[in-house]
Amino acid sequence: MVYQLQQVSVRYQDHDVLQDIYCTIEAGKWISVIGQTGAGKSTLVQVLKGLVDVRKGEYLFNNQTVAKDAKGQIQVRPEIGYVFQYPEHQLFETTVAKELAFAPKQQRWTASEIKQRIEDILPQVGLSEDILELVPFQLSGGQKRRVALASVLMMNPQVLIVDEPIAGLDPVGRTALLQYLHQWQQQENRTVILVSHHLDDVAQYSDEVLLLHQGRLIGQYDPVTLFIEQSHLLEQSGLVLPESIQLLKLIEQCSGQKIEIDSCREHDILAKILPIWHRKEQTFG
Amino acid sequence: MLTFNQVHFYYKKGHSIIEDMSFTVHPGEFVAIVGANGCGKSTIAKLMNGLALPKQGTVKWNALDTSNQSELADIRRQIGYIFQNPEDQLITTTVRDEVLFGLENIAVPRTEMDQRVLEALQAVQMESYIDAEPHQLSGGQKQRVAIAAILAMRPHMIIFDEATSMLDPQGREQVLHIMHTLHQQGITIVHISHHMDEVLTAERVLLIDQGRLIFDGSPHSFFTDIAVADYQLQVPFAVRIHHQLQLAAPVATDWKEAIRRQWSINSNR
C-alpha cells in the first residue's frame, strides 16, 4: 500500500500553505511529520486523508490517481483513520456505545458487526465494558480521549494519522498513549503517521521523518540521518534537537571521537555513551 | 505572604479534594506545585485567589482573608492568575483593550492607563501587537498578552496554572523566560505544572497527592528523596542523566555544563 503526493500545492485564502510537496508513504511504518507551528504539518496529513483540496499536483494511491467525487473534491479515504488534536471535542452522542458506533454506521455496518468490533476494541484502548452506557461528557479527560481514539479505531484503519495526540496530556498519559500506539502499530502491522512537536517522541518511535518548513517539504529522512548528520536542517527550521541527541553530540565533542549509533532511542544512545563515560571516570577515578 | 491554614475543600461532602493543607508562600519565592492528574493542585491555585473558597480553614494573603467578600478585590489586584487555556482568558477584542480591562476594574485613573498598558506590553515584548486581535495571535503570544494584562495591575504574586501545557515548544520557552524575569524582579511566582524539567528551576517544590501535601523542599531533595514515578510523575532528562552518569554536581537543568566540567576534571587528573 503506497500513498504518493506529487507536486502537491494547497492554497488557503491568498497564500500557499503547502508548496510542491513530493512524498511517498509506505505501509507498515511509523512516520513522523515535524516542523514549526504553521509549517503545514496538519494540512499535509489532511491532504492524505482527503479532507483538503489540492490546488495543483497529484495524489496517487498504489500508482493510480485518487478519485474525485461529484463535486471534484478528493474522496475522503475511509481506510485512513484521523485523530485530531483534542479529539474529545468531537464527541456528541448520549452513550459511549453510540459514539463508537457512529463511524461504522456511516459505512453501513450491521449491528452485530459493530457490537463485535466494540468488544475487540475496548480492551485494546484500556477501557472496560462498563463505560459503554455512560455519557461521554461525564468521563474524565483521559477517558474521553481514549473513547475518541477508539471511535476512530473502530473502522480498523490501515493507516492511522494522529495529529498532536498528546496535546495537553500530562507526561504519564503521554507515554501511555504513545506506547499504546506503538504496540498497535507493531501488532497489527499498520502505518502510523504522527504529527508532533515533541522531537524526543519522534526520535523514539519513528521509522521515517518528514521535515516541513514554511509549507515546503525539506526532506524525508530516517531518524539517524536527520538528527545526527543533518541536524543543522532542524535548527534552520526553528526546531530544537531532542535532549538525548544533544547529549550524544556533547560527549562526541568532549571525547573528540565520533560515536556510531543505529537508532535514536534514548535507551540505545545511553548504551553507547555510558561505556565511554565510565571509561573516562575509571581511568582517572 | 500567602498562608494556607488547615484548609479543607470538597464539592460534595465525603469526596475530599483538599485535606488539611497548611503552608506558606513567602514574598519573592519561586514555588512549583506538582502532582498527578486530579491530585488537587489546580484547586489549590484557585483557593489562592478566592476562585474557590475553603470549606474549613483559611487562606490569607497578608492580613486579607479570601473568605471575606469585601477583601477579594484587593486580593485579586495583588495576586494575578494565568490560566491554562490561552484562548479562554482573553476577554476583549484587541490587545490594548485586554490590558486595559484589569486597569478599569481596579479603577486606575484614566491618565495613568496609556503608560501602564505600554509598560506591561513591553515587559512581555508584545508592544508592537497593541492593536492586534486575539485570533491573529499564536498560543504563546496570547499567553504573553494575558501576562501583560495581569502585570499592568502591578501584582505582588502571579499564579501560573499549567500555563505552558497547551503551548508549542516556542511558546513554552517564551512564557518560562518571562516567568523567570518576573521572579528576578521580585514578583512571587507559583508555578503549577506537569513538566518536570520546569520544576528544576524552581526554588521550592510542593508535591500534592490526593489532596494532601506530601513534600515541601528544594528541587534537589525532591528528585533525590522522592520516587516520583510513584506519584505518576516523569523524571526529567536532566535528572535521568544525572543518575546514569553519576554526576558530581547537584541536579540542575544545566546538565551540559555539569558534564563538561566533570569531563575536564577527569581529563586534568
Place this chain on the structure above:
Amino acid sequence: MAKPVLIGQYVETHSIVHRLDPRTKLISLLLLMLSFVWLHTGISYLLASVLVIIIVGITRIPVVIFGRGLIPLLLILGFTFVYNVLFTEGTVIGSWGWIQITIEGLENGIRFVWRIILLVILAAILTLTTKPLTLAYGLEKLMSPLRKLNMPIEQFSLMIVIAIRFIPTILEELERILLAQKARGYDITTLRLPQRVLAYIPILVPLLFTIVQRAEHLSDAIDARAYGNGKGRTSYRQLQWQAIDYIVISISIICALGLLLLNIMNI
C-alpha cells in the same frame, strides 16, 4: 483555519459617520428604523430610500459590502415576497389553479422586501462604522439611567463585548468539528434538506459543549482580574457630545417625523 469575514464588521474609511459619538448613531438610527416600520406610501418609500442612499454615500463604504450583507437574507426576502404575493386578498390579476396573484399582493410583497432591505442597511451602517467596544460602551452610557432600576448595565455591556470577541473563535471551532466528523465519514454537505436539521446534532452538540466550557473558563478569568460586579470601574474610552452630534440627531428627528407625517396623512 477560518479567517472569519463577519457581515457588518467594522470597516475604516474615516468618514464623518465614523467619527460620530456612538450614542448619536444609536439614537439616530433607532429613530429612523422606527419610522421606517410605518412606511406605507410610495413617496415615503422613495424619500426613505434616498435618505439611506445619502447616508451610505457619506460613509464612503463600498456598496459591495452592503450587498454581501444582504446575501444571507435572500432566502427570507424571497419567502416574504412570495408569501405576500400569494396570500393577500384583493384584485386578482392572474391565477393558476388555487394560486391567486393580486395587485395588493404584489404591492405588499414589494413593500415588505424593500422595508427589510432598508432596515438591514441601516443596521449595517451602525456596525460597519462603529468599533464593537465603542458601540458597547455607547450602549452602556445610554442605558445608564436604567441603573436606578437595579439593572446590571455594566454586565450587559461586557456580555456584548465577549459575544463579539468570540464569534471568530466559535466559527473556527465549528470548522474543526465539521472536519472531525467528516473524517469519521460524516459529511453534512451531502445530505438532503429534510435530513439536514437533525443532521446538525453531531455538529452542534460538541460545539455547545465547548462553548459552555469556555464560558466557565472566561468566568474565572473575569473574576481573577478583579471585575467584581462591574461597578466602580473607570473607563479608558471617553465619549463627548460635539456640535455635529446634536446636528445629526436633530436631522434624524426631523426626517423620522417627516416620514411618519407623510404616512399618517397618506401622501
